[in-house]
Amino acid sequence: MKDKLIIGGHEFNSRFILGSGKFSLDMTDAVIQNGGVEMATIAVRRANKNGEANIIDFMPKGITLLPNTSGARSAEEAVRIARLARELGCGNFIKVEVIRDSKYLMPDNYETLRATEALAKEGFIVMPYMYPDLNVARDLVSSGAAAVMPLGAPIGSNKGLLTKAFIEMLIDEIELPVIVDAGIGKPSQACEAMEIGCAAVMANTAIATAKDVALMATAFKLAIESGRAAYLAGLGRVLERRGEASSPLTGFLGEIL
Amino acid sequence: MMKANSKMKITQKMKTDPMSYLSNMEKIESDVFEKVLSMVSNYDAEQYKAHDVAYALSKDRLDPSDFAALLSPAAKPYLEEMAQKSKTLTHKHFGNSVQLFTPLYISNYCENHCVYCGFNCKNKIKRGKLSLEEIRIELKTISETGLKEILLLTGESRQKSDIQYIGEAIKIAKTYFSTIGIEIYPLNSDEYRYLHECGADFVSVYQETYNLEKYESVHLSGPKRVFPYRFHAQERALMGGMYGVSFGALLGLDDFRKDAFATGMHAYWIQRKYPSAEIAFSLPRIRPYINHEEKQTHGVGEVELFQVMLAYKLFMPYAGITISTRENAHFRDHTVGVCATKISAGVVVGVGGHVEEVKGDEQFEISDPRSVAEIHSMILLKGLQPVYSNHIALGGFNTGDDR
Secondary structure (H helix, E strand, C coil): CCCCEEECCEEECCCEEECCCCCCHHHHHHHHHHHCCCEEEEEHHHCCCCCCCCHHHHCCCCCEEEEECCCCCCHHHHHHHHHHHHHCCCCCEEEECCECCCCCCCECHHHHHHHHHHHHHCCCEEEEEECCCHHHHHHHHHHCCCCEEECCCCCCCCCCCCCHHHHHHHHHHCCCCEEEECCCCCHHHHHHHHHCCCCEEEECHHHHCCCCHHHHHHHHHHHHHHHHHHHHHCCCHHHHHCCCCCCCCCHHHCCCC | CHHHHHHHHHHHHHCCCCCCCCCCCCCCCCCHHHHHHHHHHCCCHHHCCHHHHHHHHHCCCCCHHHHHHHCCHHHHHHHHHHHHHHHHHHHHHHCCEEEEEEEEEEECCCCCEECCCCCCCCCCCCCCECCHHHHHHHHHHHHCCCCCEEEEEECCCCCCCCHHHHHHHHHHHHCCCCEEEEECCCCCHHHHHHHHHHCCCEEECCCECCCHHHHHHHEEECHHHCHHHHHCHHHHHHHCCCCEEEECECECCCCHHHHHHHHHHHHHHHHHHCCCCEEEEECCECCHHHCCHHHHHHCCCHHHHHHHHHHHHHHCCCCEEEECCCCCHHHHHHHECCCECEEECCCCCCECCCCCCCCECCCCCCCCCCCHHHHHHHHHHCCCEEECCCCCCCCCCCCCCCC
């Protein structure tokens, strides 16, 4: 069965997007291999071209880089960081992160929208990190986003899908891949996100803070695949959402039907 | 004769009111000063008991009273628990990352008479200032160690190290480093803006003590004597567009628990007012053996220092903590990754000294002379990740559309 994730015209077999900011660089390769990861974020601010501990040097060949604009506090700053990413040879994907809050690191939807619009015009494949607000998500679509990346819970909190009801609205209404980014703390939560129809899951802290980082990457891979299969199989159709055995409200029509 | 004369001068200067601004000092509208000082005046470390500490440790979101409890003597038996929680929080917020940097002193001229400081203007030490060419050579040499973050320091002399000079030093630094911090005398917001445009993004100003009476008694003369101007420096820096600010009290100068509480509350209120600002702490301390016996109550040993670091981390887990070379390798190695998130390496605290002999004497003695490569290896051995670059300077003069 062909079940590809398509973002901005690019096809991916893996639905596990790896955030790379929190674990040791020498673990990168093992995590990517074990997780079957095809796309990984890098913070442009961590790039240290020709220097020590350059995060880009640790990315295996063939991986699609998703540079992020972390550190940007406005749309203008995000645009400048995105251009730097391009100059560094990171390709056309860009994850827009605009954060004006050093405590909770909550994304600023308004600035994110402005940055998305500007970067899409410059030919970037824009994946905005956002607070799951349906109206903003619709605006992101019309601004040229290639996916939307709502947070499941505060970043690094490992609390899972606290925003589930709102993410479900995006899944139902938005024609783009909805990728949960931030808050996923356990494989079971990643699985849940996939079951409800997210196109992919991004995780970092959950893996970086595990006792066995590489093994946890495997666990996430399996959970994401499992959740995806469950979604495709039609979760809960028989068990929950519809009455099965009888038709108590329309049975009286039997003689007519 | 001379001696008597200078004594008289000091006595006269002691009469200046530490709350009065000098004419060139900018006054800003801010309630942070009142908020912090009123909380500090009500802080009594002795009122907290074991159950307050246990309660604070049971919470995810700490408020100022929890922070106060963690700083109290009652928290001492809970140090291990605090450290465990701190390590988890540090990992959660910073991952395995430990940032590396080094300071460069470009001048040690000073106009202040601070009785505890080796740089003070009455102290007969070798004074010096690097020329711009010397700065360039020093910075180039430092950059060859792989470092991408530099902290430029001066003594506090507007005459000998003026804003233009510091600005030029920053512009040179920008060609070698991605992250530039400054630790200089407090400025007005437009001056901070100028230095930000030159390429500096981070500002460290240490209040030394938040106890006005004590502050007055140890800052005998010079602009530093003006207490509120120094207090508002971080806020003026942020108004000038700086990206992050660092806070610190010279622990041991006065009641260290009170000063640590004040430092945390200062950072807390600034963060609330400027939510995008990156907040960091440094913890310089006066070594207990320097103090005389009557000051024993103020003594800050490694246990107390560690307690303060942990309390900062538990209260504001997203804030960075820098561990100084004033501390020894053993202490630094055991705090990094548990609460400290940033560590200096290859440190020289004289003026210059990375290439040629130092041009001026040092402010204090360092206890950890390890090179960048040695600190790098230590961090790796601890299973952590040395990080050289973690910031993009966006505030330079070429802020316009550069395409």
